[in-house]
Amino acid sequence: MRISAVRTADRFLPERLSRQLNPWLLRLDQMLDGSTEHAVAQRVSLIAFLVRIISAAIALVSQVIFARWMGQFEYGIFVLVWVTVVILGNLSCLGFQTTVIRFVPEYLERQQLDHLRGILFTSKAFALGLTTCIALIGAGGVYFFREAIESYYVVPFLIGFICLPMIALGDTLDGTARSRSWVLVALTPTYIIRPVLTLVVMSIAHAAGFAPTATAAVTSAIIATYTTTLFQLLVVNHRFQAVVVPGTKTIRFGEWFAVSLPIFLVEGFFFLLTNADVLMVGRYMEPDKVATYFATVKLLALVHFVYFSVKAGAAQRYSELMHTHDHAQLSQFARDTARWTFWPSLMMAIVLLLLGKPLLYLFGAQFTDGYPLLFVLVVGVVARASVGPAESLLNMAGKQKICAMVYAVTLIVNICLSIVLIPVYGLAGAACATAFSMVFEAVTLALTVYNRLNITMFVFAGRTNARPVKEEI
Known part of the structure; x- marks a missing residue:
C-alpha cells in the first residue's frame, strides 16, 4: 500500500x-x-524522463568507451553507419508505430476487438516484411556501387543492413506498448537494454582480442538489437493476452495506411531533421570530424530526452481528448505539456554548458573541439522545447498533412543551409544550420497549432478561448 x-x-x-x-x-x-487521465500522462512522462536520464548516462559511458577503444576515425565510421541504419529502420515502419497509438485506445473503448487484433498483427508483419526488402535492396546497392563509396564504409554498411528488420520491429513494439501507457515496456528495451548489451558484446569481443574496428562495433550492435527486440516482442505479446483474447482479425489496411502515410511523412521528416546534420557532416567531412560532431550532439541528448519523455506520455492523452471533443481541456493539457518540456530542458541546457568541455574530454582530447558548438546548438534545442510535442498534438488531431509540410520545409531549410555553410565553416556551419532549423521548426509548429486547433502551444501562453477546430482540407 x-x-x-x-x-x-x-x-x-x-x-x-x-x-x-x-x-x-x-x-x-x-x-x-494515476487517479485521473491527466495524472496518468504526467506519471508516464515522469517515468519516461527517468528512463531517458538512465539511457543518456549509459549512452554517454558506452560511447566514451567506444571512442577511446576505436579512435576518432573508426568511431566516426561506426557513427555514420549506425545513424544511417537507425534512420532507415525507423522510416521503414511508414508511420505504423504511431498509427497503433492512435487506433488501439479507440478500438478498446469501442470494444472492436477484431479490429484491435488486426492492427496489432498488421503493424508487426508490415514492419518486418517491408524492412527485409529494404535491407536486401540497400545491401545490393552498396555492393553494386562499392567502387564509388569510400572503401572503409562498404563492409560496415553491408553488415549494418542485417539489423533493419529488428530496428523497425522494435519501433513498432514501442508504439504498441505506448498505446497502453506501458512506458517501461516501450522504452526500456531500446534505451537501456540495447545499449548495455551492445557495450557488453563489444567488451567481450575486445577482451577476446578482436580489433576495435567499426565493423566489430556494428556487429555488436546487431547482436544486441536482435536480442533486445525479440525479448520485447515476447513481453508485449504476453501483456496483450490480458487485454484481448485470441480471435478473428479484421484487416483494414487501406484505412490504416491512409492514416500512417501522413504520419510517416511527419515523423520521417522529423527523424531526418534530427539526424540530417550528422549525415551532412559525413557527406562533406572525414570520419574524425563526424566523430567530434556526433559526440557533441550526443551530449545534447541530455536535453533532448525531456522532449521525448513528455511526448511519450502525452500522445495517448491527446488522442483521448480529441475523441471526447473537450477543446478546453485539450488546450490546457497542451499548454501543460509545453511547460513540462521547457523548464526541465532549460535547466538541463544550463548544466550541459557548464559541464560540456570536461564531458567531451572523456571521449578524447581531440573531441573538445566540439565544445563551442554546444552554445549554438542549445539555442535550437531550447526553442524546440518551448512548444512541447506540438507535432504529436497535430498528428493525434488528424492534421498530419500540414504537419508533414512543416517538417518537409524545415528539412529543406536545414539541408540547404548545411550545403552552404559546412564547406565554408565546417562543424560550426553544421551547428548554425541545425540551430536555425530548430528555431524555424518551433515557430512554424506553434503557428500551425494555433491556426488549425486554436491552441496557443507555447510555454508562456495564457488561456485561449475555445472554438471549434478547423477541419482538414
Missing part, C-alpha cells in the same frame, strides 16, 4: 506548512496513483 504524501505531511509537519504544501502534495498523490 502506497503512503499518501498529503497524510504524511498532515502527520509530521506543522499545520500551517502542511496547508501550504497540500495542493502540491495532492497533485503528487494523483500523479503517483
Whole structure:
C-alpha cells in the first residue's frame, strides 16, 4: 500500500506548512496513483524522463568507451553507419508505430476487438516484411556501387543492413506498448537494454582480442538489437493476452495506411531533421570530424530526452481528448505539456554548458573541439522545447498533412543551409544550420497549432478561448 504524501505531511509537519504544501502534495498523490487521465500522462512522462536520464548516462559511458577503444576515425565510421541504419529502420515502419497509438485506445473503448487484433498483427508483419526488402535492396546497392563509396564504409554498411528488420520491429513494439501507457515496456528495451548489451558484446569481443574496428562495433550492435527486440516482442505479446483474447482479425489496411502515410511523412521528416546534420557532416567531412560532431550532439541528448519523455506520455492523452471533443481541456493539457518540456530542458541546457568541455574530454582530447558548438546548438534545442510535442498534438488531431509540410520545409531549410555553410565553416556551419532549423521548426509548429486547433502551444501562453477546430482540407 502506497503512503499518501498529503497524510504524511498532515502527520509530521506543522499545520500551517502542511496547508501550504497540500495542493502540491495532492497533485503528487494523483500523479503517483494515476487517479485521473491527466495524472496518468504526467506519471508516464515522469517515468519516461527517468528512463531517458538512465539511457543518456549509459549512452554517454558506452560511447566514451567506444571512442577511446576505436579512435576518432573508426568511431566516426561506426557513427555514420549506425545513424544511417537507425534512420532507415525507423522510416521503414511508414508511420505504423504511431498509427497503433492512435487506433488501439479507440478500438478498446469501442470494444472492436477484431479490429484491435488486426492492427496489432498488421503493424508487426508490415514492419518486418517491408524492412527485409529494404535491407536486401540497400545491401545490393552498396555492393553494386562499392567502387564509388569510400572503401572503409562498404563492409560496415553491408553488415549494418542485417539489423533493419529488428530496428523497425522494435519501433513498432514501442508504439504498441505506448498505446497502453506501458512506458517501461516501450522504452526500456531500446534505451537501456540495447545499449548495455551492445557495450557488453563489444567488451567481450575486445577482451577476446578482436580489433576495435567499426565493423566489430556494428556487429555488436546487431547482436544486441536482435536480442533486445525479440525479448520485447515476447513481453508485449504476453501483456496483450490480458487485454484481448485470441480471435478473428479484421484487416483494414487501406484505412490504416491512409492514416500512417501522413504520419510517416511527419515523423520521417522529423527523424531526418534530427539526424540530417550528422549525415551532412559525413557527406562533406572525414570520419574524425563526424566523430567530434556526433559526440557533441550526443551530449545534447541530455536535453533532448525531456522532449521525448513528455511526448511519450502525452500522445495517448491527446488522442483521448480529441475523441471526447473537450477543446478546453485539450488546450490546457497542451499548454501543460509545453511547460513540462521547457523548464526541465532549460535547466538541463544550463548544466550541459557548464559541464560540456570536461564531458567531451572523456571521449578524447581531440573531441573538445566540439565544445563551442554546444552554445549554438542549445539555442535550437531550447526553442524546440518551448512548444512541447506540438507535432504529436497535430498528428493525434488528424492534421498530419500540414504537419508533414512543416517538417518537409524545415528539412529543406536545414539541408540547404548545411550545403552552404559546412564547406565554408565546417562543424560550426553544421551547428548554425541545425540551430536555425530548430528555431524555424518551433515557430512554424506553434503557428500551425494555433491556426488549425486554436491552441496557443507555447510555454508562456495564457488561456485561449475555445472554438471549434478547423477541419482538414
